[in-house]
Amino acid sequence: MEDALKKNLEKLLKEEGLNGRVTDLEYLTGGASNETWKFFFSSKTEKKHMIFRRSLGESSPMAISKRDEASIQQLAFKKGAPVAKIIAIADKDSTLGDAYIMKHIEGETIARKILRDKEYSQAKKKLAYECGEAIAKIHQVPINNFKNMQVSSPKDLIHQLYLTYEGFKQPLPVFEFAFKWLEDQDFGEPIEKLVHGDFRLGNLIISKNGLEAVIDWELAHIGNPIQDLGWICVNSWRFGHSKNIVGGFGEIDDLLSGYSSVCKNNITHEQIKTWQIFGTLRWGVICLIQTFSHLYGRTNSVEKAAIGRRVSETEIDLINLIFLGGK
Amino acid sequence: MVFDRPTAFELLDSVSVFLEEKIKGELPKHLAFNVQIAINVINIVKREIENGKEINESSKKLIADILQQGNSTESLSKAIKDGKIDLDNKELQKVLLEITKMKLSVDNPNYSTYKDLVE
Numbered sequence: 001m002e003d004a005l006k007k008n009l010e011k012l013l014k015e016e017g018l019n020g021r022v023t024d025l026e027y028l029t030g031g032a033s034n035e036t037w038k039f040f041f042s043s044k045t046e047k048k049h050m051i052f053r054r055s056l057g058e059s060s061p062m063a064i065s066k067r068d069e070a071s072i073q074q075l076a077f078k079k080g081a082p083v084a085k086i087i088a089i090a091d092k093d094s095t096l097g098d099a100y101i102m103k104h105i106e107g108e109t110i111a112r113k114i115l116r117d118k119e120y121s122q123a124k125k126k127l128a129y130e131c132g133e134a135i136a137k138i139h140q141v142p143i144n145n146f147k148n149m150q151v152s153s154p155k156d157l158i159h160q161l162y163l164t165y166e167g168f169k170q171p172l173p174v175f176e177f178a179f180k181w182l183e184d185q186d187f188g189e190p191i192e193k194l195v196h197g198d199f200r201l202g203n204l205i206i207s208k209n210g211l212e213a214v215i216d217w218e219l220a221h222i223g224n225p226i227q228d229l230g231w232i233c234v235n236s237w238r239f240g241h242s243k244n245i246v247g248g249f250g251e252i253d254d255l256l257s258g259y260s261s262v263c264k265n266n267i268t269h270e271q272i273k274t275w276q277i278f279g280t281l282r283w284g285v286i287c288l289i290q291t292f293s294h295l296y297g298r299t300n301s302v303e304k305a306a307i308g309r310r311v312s313e314t315e316i317d318l319i320n321l322i323f324l325g326g327k
Numbered sequence: 328m329v330f331d332r333p334t335a336f337e338l339l340d341s342v343s344v345f346l347e348e349k350i351k352g353e354l355p356k357h358l359a360f361n362v363q364i365a366i367n368v369i370n371i372v373k374r375e376i377e378n379g380k381e382i383n384e385s386s387k388k389l390i391a392d393i394l395q396q397g398n399s400t401e402s403l404s405k406a407i408k409d410g411k412i413d414l415d416n417k418e419l420q421k422v423l424l425e426i427t428k429m430k431l432s433v434d435n436p437n438y439s440t441y442k443d444l445v446e
Contacts, residue, residue, distance in 0.1 A: 171404035174423050180407060181414055235440060242439035306364050309371055312430040316440045319427055323420050326440070 008095050009039065009052060016088045019043055033063065034218070038104060050087060054099030062197075062286075063218040064149075067092060070100035072194065072220050075145055081137035082130075084205075084213050107212045111201035111239045115248045123210045128250025130211040131199070131232060132258025138214070139193040139225045139263060146194070151222045154187040158278070165285050168292050174315040178281050181322055187278075188271040193225040200237035201247050226267055229255060230275025235317045236283050236310075245327055277321050284314030336376050343369040374433045382429045389422045400426075 006022045013020065020043025028036045028051075037052040055066045064072075070089045077083045085103040090096040114120050143149075152160065162179050165172075197219030205213040231237070232247045232255070241248035246255045252269055259265065291308035294301045320326030333341065343366050351362045391398035393416075394406055403422075406412050412419050424444075431441040 171401045173400055173403040173407055174427060176404045176407040177414060177419075177423060180410075238439070240439055242443070302361055302364050302368060306368050306371075309368075309434040312427060312434045313438050313440070315427045316431055316438065316444070319420075319424050320440050320444070324424075324444075 004095075005037075006039075009101070012088050012090055012094070012096060012101065013041065018046070018087070020046065033057075034066065049104035051084065051102050051104050052099065053102070054090075054097055062289075064220060065092075066098040066100055066218075068149075069217040069220070070102070071145075072141070072217050073102070075141045076138050076194075076214070079137050079140045081134050081141075082211055082213050084215065105205050105213045107205035107207040109202060109205055109215070111237075111248070114201055114206050115239055115241050119208050120206060123206055123208055124249045126210055126254075127206070128246040128252075128254035129258035129261075131204075131247065131250070132229075132255040132260075133262055134211060134214055134258075135196070135199060135225075135228045135232075136259045136262035138196050138199075138228070141194040143192060143194055143222050146222060149222050151192055153190065154182075154224060154278070157223065157282075158182055161282060161285050165288060168288050170288070172284075172311070172315065174318055175281065175284060178277065178318045178322065182274075182278060182281070185274045185277075186271060187224055187274055188226045188267060191225060192222050195221055195223045195225060195227050197221055197228070198231070199228045200232050200234070201239065201249075202237075224275075226271050226275045227279070229259065229267065229272050230277075231279040231282075233272060233276040234279040234283055235320075236280070236313065273321065273327075277318065280314050280317045280321065284311050284318075287311045287314065336373055339369050339373050339376070343373070371434060374436075378429075378433060382433065386426045386429065389425055393418050393422055 002025050006025055009022045010020070013022070018041070020041055022039050022041055024038075024040040026038045028038050034053060034055050039050055039052060041048055041050050053066055053069075067089055070086045073083050074086045077085060084105050086100060087103060088101045090099040092098050108114055108120070114124070158179065165175055165179075196214065196217060198216055199214065203214065203216040204211060205215060233245050233252065235242055238244060238248035244250055245252055252272060256267065256272075259267070287307045287310050290304045291311075294304035294308075297304075317326075346362055346366050346369075351359050351366075354362060386400070387398040390400070390403045393412065394402055396402065397406075407414075407419075428441065428444065431438055435441070
């Protein structure tokens with residue numbers, strides 16, 4: 001199977017004018033919906049590692065296609081956001097299916113390592129600022145490129161999330177409370193921007209010098225830009241380092257200064273917190289999606305089964321944020 | 328009790344220790360990660376066996392005390408959704424907090440927010 005994959009990768013690269021050999025194919029991550037491989041490409045003029053990502057059919061309800069993911073990355077790259085350069089996009093009818101190849105970028109993605117290891121202590125000091133900057137650059141991508149993408153107001157988003165939650169028929173009083181509470185909150189000006197949708201450690205390549213690249217664009221959509229700023233503050237993405245509000249490593253003021261250095265705005269801490277609460281609820285519903293895809297899906301996954309018992313983590317966070325004055 | 332020792336709890340404990348001490352270290356990274364999840368799952372079930380029944384009973388009582396009718400999470404959810412209880416109701420907030428803390432004591436007592444709230 002790996003030999004066939006190598007041949008198909010060589011074929012796709014050849015179509016881009018890159019005539020050479022693919023070796024050292026290494027499986028990096030994957031699940032039921034997609035997988036990521038690393039490989040070495042060598043031709044007369046080039047020798048380098050590349051990354052291959054492809055969809056495996058069973059896509060999650062919120063995810064966009066790999067081809068769309070790649071086109072969005074290309075546009076964000078043009079706006080100067082730290083993004084891996086796209087090398088080739090497969091034709092969806094080809095043997096590779098919905099897939100693309102991008103440049104390999106050195107660095108670490110495992111959140112717990114980045115937050116724990118001394119190697120990253122310098123990088124972490126300016127990471128919140130760099131994240132703000134990167135998020136702002138993503139928000140600069142002109143959205144007229146995405147005519148086929150759904151545009152959702154906060155109200156729409158909450159409603160969609162509620163329908164998904166309700167569909168699982170597992171009543172959660174804290175979620176009901178949060179949904180109702182969110183109805184009357186200030187989500188900021190109704191601006192529409194390209195939103196990454198899952199901007200947090202795990203989806204960021206970090207080196208000892210700082211933020212190298214933003215990856216995993218499958219939840220990208222058009223919506224309110226503050227969503228990305230609130231999402232990275234969700235406690236689940238602090239990976240136990242809960243005192244550092246931004247991603248387990250930084251402060252909101254630094255995130256906002258980075259953001260403002262690229263993009264003028266009047267975003268307040270309160271609005272970010274409202275989106276953080278929305279994000280916490282969104283993560284809770286994503287946990288439910290994962291759980292029920294294990295319960296009703298075709299493949300057994302202990303990881304997805306276990307995530308069902310992480311829903312209560314989002315419940316305690318919602319309580320802490322909404323009526324205990326938590327951060 | 329017709330069942331002999333080991334108890335359900337003790338049986339699960341033996342599996343969890345076996346996976347931790349004998350299996351995890353033998354496996355490649357991505358499988359070791361899944362075995363760690365399996366160990367976590369066993370530990371959830373152990374805690375539920377120990378305290379689940381009591382937690383269910385206390386939760387029902389807490390819910391019954393603030394609702395006119397019903398004692399299930401379903402009835403509490405519906406009362407909140409239909410606006411039968413005000414979100415500012417301090418008793419409601421207290422009940423939600425108490426129940427959620429009890430859930431966390433089984434699901435993940437190491438979770439940061441839970442630890443901060445019980446310590």
